[in-house]
Amino acid sequence: MKNIIALIIYFTLLVIIYGCASFTPGSLNITSAISTPGSIVKDSIGLIIREISPRESKRIFDCDIYSKGYIPLSIALSNRSNSAIDFIPDSISPHENVDKVLSATDYLPIGRLIAWSIPWIINIMIHQPIYYGIAWPIFGLIDMSKASHANDDRADYFYSVLIKRSVLQSGQDIQGVIFVRKNYPKPLQIILLKNGNKFVFDIIPIK
Numbered sequence: 001m002k003n004i005i006a007l008i009i010y011f012t013l014l015v016i017i018y019g020c021a022s023f024t025p026g027s028l029n030i031t032s033a034i035s036t037p038g039s040i041v042k043d044s045i046g047l048i049i050r051e052i053s054p055r056e057s058k059r060i061f062d063c064d065i066y067s068k069g070y071i072p073l074s075i076a077l078s079n080r081s082n083s084a085i086d087f088i089p090d091s092i093s094p095h096e097n098v099d100k101v102l103s104a105t106d107y108l109p110i111g112r113l114i115a116w117s118i119p120w121i122i123n124i125m126i127h128q129p130i131y132y133g134i135a136w137p138i139f140g141l142i143d144m145s146k147a148s149h150a151n152d153d154r155a156d157y158f159y160s161v162l163i164k165r166s167v168l169q170s171g172q173d174i175q176g177v178i179f180v181r182k183n184y185p186k187p188l189q190i191i192l193l194k195n196g197n198k199f200v201f202d203i204i205p206i207k
Contacts, residue, residue, distance in 0.1 A: 021107050021109075021112060021143055021146040021147035021149075021150045022062075022146065022150050023062050023150040023151075023153040023154045023157070024062050025060060025061060025062050025154075025157045026059040026060040026061075026062070027060070028060055028074065028161050028175075028177070029056075029074070030076075030175060031048055031050065031074060031076045031175065032046075032048075032076065032078070032173075033046035033047055033048045033076040033077050033078035033173065033175075034046040034078045034080065036048050036076070038050070038206040039076075040201060040203055042199070042201065043081055043194075043199070044079075044080040044081040044082075045077075045078070045079055045080065045081055045085060045192065045194075045199065046076075046077070046078040046080065047075075047076070047077050047078075047190060047201050047203060048075070048076050048206070049073055049074070049075050049188060049190075049203055049205040049206070050073065050074045050205055050206050050207070051071060051072075051073060051074075051205045051206070051207045052071070052072040052073065052074055052177070053207070054066040057071075057072050060072075060161075061105075061154075061157075061158070062154070063105040063154070064105075065101065065105060065179070066182075068101070068104040068105055069104070069181060069182050070096060070100075070101050070104065070179045070180065070181060070182070071179070071180050071181070071182055071184070072177045072178075072179055073177060073178050073179070073180060073205055074175070074176075074177055075089075075163050075175065075176060075177065075178060076173070076174070076175040077168065077173065077174050077175070078172075078173045079168040079169065079170060079171065079172050079173070080170070080171065081170060081194070082170055083170065083194055083195050084167055084168065084169050084170070084194075085167070085168050085192045085193065085194045085199065086165075086166075086167050086168075086192065086193035086194075087163075087165065087166050087167075087168060087174070087192055088165050088191065088192075088193070089163055089164065089165060089178055090165070091189075091190070091191040092178060092188055092189070092190060093185075093189065094180045094181060094184040094185055094188070095178045095179065095180055096178075096179045096180055096181060098158050098159065098162055098179060100179075101158070101179045102151075102154065102155050102158055105154070106151045106154070107147035107148075107150055107151055108147070109144040109145075109147040109148045109151070110144065112140060112143045112144050112147050113137065113140035113141060113143070113144040114140070115140070116136050116137060116139045116140030116143060117136055117137040117140050118136070119133045119136045120132075120133040120134060120136040120137050161176055161177050162176055162177060162178070163175065163176025163177060163178060164176065186204050186205070187202045187203055187204045188202070188203055188204070188205065189201070189202055190202075190203060
């Protein structure tokens with residue numbers, strides 16, 4: 001009876017701590033770089049950068065990015081000039097590679113298998129029949145597979161919302177996110193290329 005109670009407690013704690021491995025993203029709010037308060041417009045080019053709050057970040061990315069030392073920034077850019085402009089996200093010096101953010105927020109599939117297998121391992125150590133508690137590592141294998149799929153889904157989503165290098169024609173808008181470290185230097189310097197010349201924005205992200 002005590003063993004059953006102990007296993008129930010262990011299972012409850014495991015569910016509370018780990019939960020079921022999954023990834024369910026939210027939607028990224030669309031922001032106009034021309035009409036939204038806080039945007040900067042130069043020579044008919046609009047730009048706005050916004051810090052995504054911890055609560056909104058968790059809703060959108062289904063993980064706690066802030067606790068890992070990163071902040072997602074939403075960037076919207078509008079070209080209302082008569083010339084094409086080249087936007088290069090890598091020119092934003094404090095930005096972090098998305099792979100680092102993914103690595104920091106990913107599930108650890110093998111760790112979940114080990115955690116689920118602990119009751120079975122204990123049974124073996126105390127010389128119980130090997131089939132006692134065999135269901136626990138089976139649960140672990142299922143959760144390990146879910147964790148691996150969740151990591152793949154998270155990577156696909158992060159890359160889908162990541163703002164990428166773009167050549168914006170007249171009248172074109174783009175939006176996406178970049179990731180920066182906490183306590184990143186402000187203002188951010190955004191370099192665009194227009195007619196072969198640098199066009200620089202110095203901007204402090206709004207909150």
